[in-house]
Amino acid sequence: MSFIAPRLNVIKPSASITVANRAAELRAAGQDVINLGTGEPDFATPDHVVEAAISAIRNGETRYTIVDGTKALKAAIIEKFRRDNQLTFSMDEITVGAGAKQIIYNAMLATLAPGDEVIVPAPYWVSYTDIVLLGEGVPVVLQCTQQDGFKLRPEVLEQAITPRTKWLMLNSPSNPTGAIYSHDELKALAEVLLRYPHVHVMSDDIYEHVLYEGASFSTIAAVEPRLKERTLTINGVSKAYAMTGWRIGFAGGSKELIKAISTVQGQSTSNPCSISQAASVAALLGPQDLLAERAAAFQHRRDRCIELIRDIPGLSCEVPPGAFYLYINCAGVIGKSRLDGRAIASDEDFTMYLLDDAKVAVVQGAAYGLSPYIRISIATSLETLECAFARIAAAVANLS
Incomplete structure (x- = not known):
């Protein structure tokens, strides 16, 4: 009899955390991986918030x-x-x-x-x-x-x-x-x-x-x-x-x-x-003006990423009115084959292909209950996003 409770048999680890952990492992092994799987703003915690924490400690x-x-x-x-x-x-x-x-x-x-x-x-x-x-x-x-x-x-x-x-x-x-x-x-x-x-x-x-x-x-x-x-x-x-x-x-x-x-x-x-x-x-x-400023920064990234997606055959994306994610339809690459002959049969296969070939970590739509999609987080710098989409474009171009 297993020591582990049966209730754990019906759940699975968080897909976004799993992707982040896998990306960290590859980075630790010396690989240049871009992680677009984590929903974490890249901005700093506001200074007045940090000061409040320091004061609380003191x-x-x-x-x-x-x-x-x-x-x-x-x-x-x-x-x-x-x-x-x-x-x-x-x-x-x-x-x-x-x-x-x-x-x-x-x-x-x-x-x-x-x-x-x-x-x-x-x-x-x-x-x-x-x-x-x-x-x-x-x-x-x-x-x-x-x-x-x-x-x-x-x-x-x-x-x-x-x-x-x-x-x-x-x-x-x-x-x-x-x-x-x-x-x-x-x-x-x-x-x-x-x-x-x-x-x-x-x-x-x-x-x-x-x-x-x-x-x-x-x-x-x-x-x-x-x-x-x-x-x-x-x-x-x-x-x-x-x-x-x-x-x-x-x-x-x-x-x-x-x-x-x-x-x-x-x-x-x-x-x-x-x-x-x-x-x-x-x-x-405290001051709330930073909320609109940061939303504007996310919107700028969103708009640029939508432009880049439109240039990649097989991928498309609805323009989201909020949050800092893009849910990219990848139906156009399902059924294609990698250079090693393996088929892209699902969005999970495509996710693993991007990690293996492009060294870009994203999350498969299946984890969110609707396929075939991939989710990327735009909560990172525009420079990083530009690099990531250049890698994704090259990886998609290698499919046949």
Whole structure:
């Protein structure tokens, strides 16, 4: 009998982390690998945030805090939700965790019974379905095609709801596609959800501030206030403020749900890092002009990468209105052969080919639930992106 728990048999390691690790291994072996698989802004954490962390250390803020966040950080989060999203929460409706991922994990463990269903529109962030499985739930994956803008249609949602449906997961702007649900699109989904009071919504808004060309952001609890009690609105400081390693995510939800999430966290990690919490207060309450500046930089990279993709036969890409990823359709290279005679039969094969031949690490669309695509992150310098696409172009040209 295996010592390892059977629950691990139904999940797989994060594809983006796997790609990053493989790229690091190749680099350690002396190979010049460009990693476009990791969703991590290349900007520095803002100076005033860093200074807040240093001050916290010097002031002795290095002890345990309240399990689900300090009062100072919860107050800052309440102000953020009011300022940015027109959402009102009280202290006992806010939870803070070691990243948005921990909030999602805690929520699934706190609410799912074996066999409960969670609707997950695809393409989806790679961890959603596996977190549901760890909570003994059943992911119900709904394909959202490129023709539909990679977004869930209300009639498709309604057809998928059953008496066992407990959650709908929404991510806007989306990882991996950058798709954004408009106010009206969220309103249409909300009209369906209002007919099914047993279904709750997990709104993952982590890319809220990475918007292009004047795109606007809406979150479903604000669009339809009657859903607020049934919605867990999740966000964090990692993407907007380049604080991925600080590990702070947060959410607003009903008192009952927030208490349950805190109970799970209290028996796992306890509080998030006290120093990171102090830094996050400074991020949320400090100057916000850097958000638009950094979004503009991402947009410049996006526009240049779209130009480069258009010059590569067999690849195409919808222009994303948000987030810092490109979800590239690679249907035109499927069925072709490498110089060594091996066929490119899937987007995973194409991903491995780019790593082997071009020394460019990307993530296959299959990991996000919709093929044939590859996802690249543009959260790196334009010079690096130019070099990477030159390598990809040469590798594609070598296919026959």
